[in-house]
Amino acid sequence: GRRKLPRKTGFRAGREKTQSTSKAMSSTFEPKGKPTTTCVTIGGRRKHHTSWEDGSEMVEEYEVASNRLVLRKIRNKSALGKVSDWKVILGEPEKKAFNPRSDLIASSNKNPIFIQQDTSTHFMWRIRNIPYERSVYRLTIDSDRQQIVLRTTNKKYFKRISIPQLQAVGEKLSADPSLLT
Incomplete structure (x- = not known):
């Protein structure tokens, strides 16, 4: 049906x-x-x-x-x-092929890739290509900068994620850790 x-x-x-x-x-x-x-x-x-x-x-x-x-x-x-x-x-950006004639430098294909996947009720990201086990990563909220922080416990990776859509409507990030999964 x-x-x-x-x-x-x-x-x-x-x-x-x-x-x-x-x-x-x-x-x-x-x-x-x-x-x-x-x-x-x-x-x-x-x-x-x-x-x-x-x-x-x-x-x-x-x-x-x-x-x-x-x-x-x-x-x-x-x-x-x-x-x-x-x-x-x-969403996921299209992959750009490296052109050795015009490109001097390229991002490593081993770097984590952040893909925003919002729904009508939530802001969501998918992080692909992470080199360590999931247990090594920690998600926290920086209340002063209103950003989500992704870091590894072995101090090999650190990334700040801003949410301009949330800032534009005047909302603040919740410090509730259960929202970060």
């Missing part, structure tokens, strides 16, 4: 998330003019491509089965008309 979905899922929840996070993106992403949205479903994903009159673009991808937002990326057009590179706001 047909499965009933909760009220705030899918396209509407994604649009509400877009509106609530627009303040956080406003410093770098301020589209002007009337938006035009195209929607296409390919390979189990529904892709929404929105273009504004000023040349700004946003792409959102949803899983068709669960209506979960899996990718949001944006790009702007400069005053001179140059289109910027895509900036991934949510």
